[in-house]
Amino acid sequence: MIFIKLQKYLQQLGYSRRKADEIVFNGKVMVNDKKVIEPWYNVKEGDKITIGEKTQIVKLKEEFVYYVLNKPKGYVSSLYDPKEKNTLKKLIKNIKEPVKPAGRLDKDVTGVLILTNDGDLINVLTSARYEVEKVYIAKVKGRVKKTELSKLKNGVVEEGDYLVCKDVSIIEMGFDYTILKIVMIKGKKHEVKRLFKHIGHEVVELRRISHGPVNVSLVPNPGQIRKIEGRVLKELLKLKKLKIKKNQKNS
Structure with missing residues (x-):
């Protein structure tokens, strides 16, 4: 049987490592209806993870995924919003992985929105300290x-x-x-x-x-989604090294 640390699984859901630790230590995560406060707790395929009112069934995956969406007007940049009918969920229904947006665009703003389950990359893309x-x-x-x-x-x-x-x-x-x-x-x-x-x-x-290196030319039409691969993906992943360098400099 294959196990994975709870912290690592939360990162696959799109949380940064720091945020994953924070919500676990604060008792906001339950595994199989039991509160768990250790980020190093082992979870396995099929376990039920509850964060607030949201529940996920653990499905172990070997790698992160990266997509770019050309967000059209009239859609909020949330996966779920009780006050809005047009959410990202409608636009990314064909993406099987539980990805999250790297930042937000206002409802009336269009263009590039990166989607991934790589929490560390989301942190780099959305934090001003990395200057992306x-x-x-x-x-x-x-x-x-x-x-x-x-x-x-x-x-x-x-x-x-x-x-x-x-x-x-x-x-x-x-x-x-x-x-x-x-x-x-x-x-x-x-x-x-x-x-x-x-x-x-x-x-x-x-x-x-x-x-960053992801340009709207990859998805020229509103509502279009494309997996980020090749040279652009290599450039995107280089940004994660910014986090390592910053952490080493501050340690």
Whole structure:
């Protein structure tokens, strides 16, 4: 009979190692209806794992999986939301593995969303400390001035949060609109929209065209899903080394 550490299995569900330890130590995980507080507890195929109100039957798998979705408008970036009918669950129903999104896109925002069961990679992709770039194309109301772009690159304080663009440039200037390319590192809620609101421009369209090495060209059509493989996967997995280096530097 094959066993796996509870912590490792939770990582396969998409939790980072630190988060897996945290929820187990805090008594939030049950195995076969029994509370378990040891991350090193052995579980086997067929065991029932309960986390809050969600239950999973242990199915051991040998490797992580990586997908990219071109999220269309009108869908929330949650697998389950009692207030929303259109969730990621509808879009990824053909993916058999229990993957989770690496971050979120607002309901009205489209583009690249990475899905995986690799909790450590999700942590690297979503934590500002690893500085993984997310690139957006935004259409905003009004004509944006270069002095305003400087404000965004220098950073602004909005509702107690420090918001900043790593880079921003104008692609097209219309009579009453501007289209821009924006590079972000941090992942504050509604960050791009809040930045432009701060300088007096409403974002009317927002699309994420890349997250790290994963580009929307892999899934050009809204709703399209593709397994990440080959060169792009190698580049994506290199990002996990950032975590190892950061941990070694801080230890």
